[in-house]
Amino acid sequence: MLRSCLHLKVCLGLAIAATPLAAAAQDCPDWRLVAPKTIEASATSLFSRYQTPLIAGGSVNLTSCLSMPGIGYLAEAPDLSVEYDGQGDRRLLDIRVQSDCDTTLLVNLPDEQYVYSDDEDGLNPVIRISAAQTGLYDIWVGTIEPANCAAILMIETFDES
Incomplete structure (x- = not known):
């Protein structure tokens, strides 16, 4: 599957950036x-x-991205990619942001579906993925307002009970 091959992803990212149609697709x-x-x-x-x-x-x-969930301002490229090995343990994957500004969180899962969070812990977003599957997780940290701000991205697993 394309998403599980990080090196192919890098090659595709470079190829897409080099094409004239890439500018229209970068919105x-x-x-x-x-x-x-x-x-x-x-x-x-x-x-x-x-x-x-x-x-x-x-x-x-x-x-303006009608096919994606959520609101806010973020970068075109993910802020962080995580090549995750679930080890067959079916653990809860917890992704959260801590910041003094109002932040949002967008994650592209290994199956290429997007999940979004805003204001789960005060103004900080939290995404909890039950029985997280092995694969590549791309993570964006956005803001509600157009201004950028400092934030801390935290990722942790827990046993599901």
Whole structure:
């Protein structure tokens, strides 16, 4: 499957960026674009929370992307890609943002479906994926207002009860 091949994704991202039609297709978040950072993580390794600082927001107004859920402003390319190994453990994958501004969260799942969150924990978004499957998760951290702000992205797994 295309989504599980990170190296092919990188090649496709470069090929798409080089085509003249790419400019028209860049108006919405695009999982085919390469994130500035990619990590490999497993259900076991994420029992210890992974966190990374980043700048939330971007120039893309998610409201204009009719095929995607949510509102807010974010970048075209994901802020982070996670090559996740569920290890067959069916753990809950918890993705959240902490910031002093009103942030949003958009995740493209391994099956290429998008999930969105806003204001789950005060003004901070949280996405919980039950029995998270192995594969590539592309993550965008956006803002409700067009201004960018500092944020911390946190990813952790939990046993499902």
